[in-house]
Amino acid sequence: PQNDRKIGVAILGLGGYAKGQIAPALQLTQHCELRGIITGSPDKIPEWQQQYGIRDENVYSYDTMDGIADNSAIDVIYVITPTATHRDFAVRAAATGKHVWCEKPMAMTPEECQDIIDAASRAQVKLSIGYRMLHEPNTRKLIQLTKDKAYGELRSANSYAGYAGNPPPADYWRGQRDMGGGALYDMGVYTVNGLRYGTQMSPAAVVEAFQRRQERANGVDLTTTYTLRYPNGMLAEGKTSVVEDYNQLHIEAENGWYEMKPMQPYQGVKGSTSDGKTLGPPVPNQQSIQMDDDALAILNDTEVMAPGTMGKADIAVIRAIIESAETGKEVEI
Numbered sequence: 001p002q003n004d005r006k007i008g009v010a011i012l013g014l015g016g017y018a019k020g021q022i023a024p025a026l027q028l029t030q031h032c033e034l035r036g037i038i039t040g041s042p043d044k045i046p047e048w049q050q051q052y053g054i055r056d057e058n059v060y061s062y063d064t065m066d067g068i069a070d071n072s073a074i075d076v077i078y079v080i081t082p083t084a085t086h087r088d089f090a091v092r093a094a095a096t097g098k099h100v101w102c103e104k105p106m107a108m109t110p111e112e113c114q115d116i117i118d119a120a121s122r123a124q125v126k127l128s129i130g131y132r133m134l135h136e137p138n139t140r141k142l143i144q145l146t147k148d149k150a151y152g153e154l155r156s157a158n159s160y161a162g163y164a165g166n167p168p169p170a171d172y173w174r175g176q177r178d179m180g181g182g183a184l185y186d187m188g189v190y191t192v193n194g195l196r197y198g199t200q201m202s203p204a205a206v207v208e209a210f211q212r213r214q215e216r217a218n219g220v221d222l223t224t225t226y227t228l229r230y231p232n233g234m235l236a237e238g239k240t241s242v243v244e245d246y247n248q249l250h251i252e253a254e255n256g257w258y259e260m261k262p263m264q265p266y267q268g269v270k271g272s273t274s275d276g277k278t279l280g281p282p283v284p285n286q287q288s289i290q291m292d293d294d295a296l297a298i299l300n301d302t303e304v305m306a307p308g309t310m311g312k313a314d315i316a317v318i319r320a321i322i323e324s325a326e327t328g329k330e331v332e333i
């Protein structure tokens with residue numbers, strides 16, 4: 001494997017996360033280089049070109065991006081746009097023959113997720129979801145405890161992820177239900193995925209769920225709570241919010257407990273165990289580890305850590321939570 005080759009990354013969608021986290025994190029990677037941008041906002045182009053030395057021939061719009069197929073400088077297109085746009089952008093990205101990294105939550109429905117999976121498989125490119133926690137070293141220690149059954153069989157789990165912000169406005173996608181806004185998609189996906197990696201199990205059903213929604217057209221859920229049941233009968237609880245603060249992933253096992261608290265900030269993820277161990281120390285930059293892992297999967301042609309099938313499975317849980325909240329009934333997944 002030519003591990004000294006760098007993976008050329010083009011970012012699609014130059015919004016808050018791309019600008020604030022991913023572009024700076026790319027500068028800290030060993031195996032990636034930020035080489036291209038794809039944007040619908042021409043006014044953003046000069047600053048990005050200047051700051052990151054992006055060449056004219058690697059700058060695309062949403063109208064010209066299909067031409068990236070012929071650009072050998074670019075290996076990956078990283079889709080970082082509003083969630084309801086992921087399917088179309090990721091399918092188009094895969095069709096260029098470039099590998100695709102797609103931000104969480106993967107898409108709006110399992111069907112949309114499958115479209116992305118199919119497009120990547122048709123093009124024979126790798127597809128990786130931007131689940132940064134799966135790459136975060138302290139979180140990986142918790143995952144290993146579950147895999148090793150270090151505290152015996154699991155008994156229950158809970159995961160809470162929320163932040164006390166202002167309710168999202170109606171004129172921004174995070175305040176629009178049909179764009180993938182709302183607590184459950186935006187933050188709740190961390191709890192759904194956290195329960196997946198924390199328990200190493202897939203839930204069989206949503207037992208019950210409640211959503212507090214904005215009372216306006218296209219308004220989003222501000223807070224969602226839910227209970228999952230696993231095939232072995234174990235229960236787990238999830239809670240997510242854009243107006244309340246909490247952040248943890250807690251696992252109860254027969255011989256003790258272990259948890260990440262906080263479970264998903266950019267900095268300072270750490271854990272502890274019932275017998276006084278710390279799952280630390282602080283990790284400098286999660287996203288650079290994530291992108292290096294994903295770049296190595298390309299360079300070495302190995303499996304990615306957060307495949308499309310996992311992104312799709314989480315969206316199936318999210319849809320079942322919504323259905324359970326709407327019907328007041330248990331929903332099988």
Ligand code: NDP
Pocket residue numbers: 012013014015016017018038039040041044080081082083085103104105130131132173186
């Ligand atoms: P922003 O609103 O800050 O940026 C979104 C960008 O997407 C826009 O700036 C725009 O870029 C582009 N875009 C393309 N189509 C549209 C459209 N129809 N409407 C609006 N914008 C559009 O969002 P974020 O950067 O915060 O979030 C983007 C994605 O990243 C989401 O899926 C979110 O869940 C995920 N995310 C993940 C995080 C993580 O920790 N893994 C953290 C934060 C977000 P341009 O002007 O260049 O066209």
